[in-house]
Amino acid sequence: MARNFIQPGETITMTAPYDVASGAGILVGVTFAVALATVAAGKPVEARRVGVFDMTKAPGEAWVADTTKLYWDNTAKRVTATATGNTLIGVARQSQASADTVGRVLLTGQIAA
Template sequence: MARNFVQPGETITLPAPRALASGQGFLVGALFAVALAAAAIGAPVEGRRVGVWDLAKATGEAWTAGQRLYWDNTAFRVTSTAAGNTLIGVAAQAQASADATGRVLLSGQIPAA
């Protein structure tokens, strides 16, 4: 393996942008992850960038499987609204508009600016 390889990158340590509970989504710059443990604001937190997660969802939205999903960094929820939000992945299954959480497949990709 190349000597300059550091880590695979599916999990990465980042400064918590706010107080986080384990399992909450968070955004640092354009990088979205799910906290693997609780962390105080500014503390290092391990975040997972890929996989399928049940995350807080914008109520009132119905999702279809495969629909593009975005992170609302004001409400700290996943939404289907692209404007002003950061692309994080797709719906892993259909969700009803009344659902408070939604199953999300995180792509791990950094969206274009």
């Protein structure tokens, strides 16, 4: 292993920018992840940058599995298919009806532009 290797990076410690519940999304700067514990704003939290999660989705949107790009709406604190003003986080892992309030999301770990 390279001597300069620090960690894999799938799970990282972040400072919660707001009160966050375990399983909720957090955006810190240009890095998005899912909190693995419930913490208050300003506290450190372990967060997962990649993987498949069931997350709160925007109402009225139908998603197509492995086709619909997904974004984090940091104002509403939910996942949406709307790109404008939001941060790309991954893709729909399963198709979701517009009436669904939770959607299956594949976080791909990219850094926001």
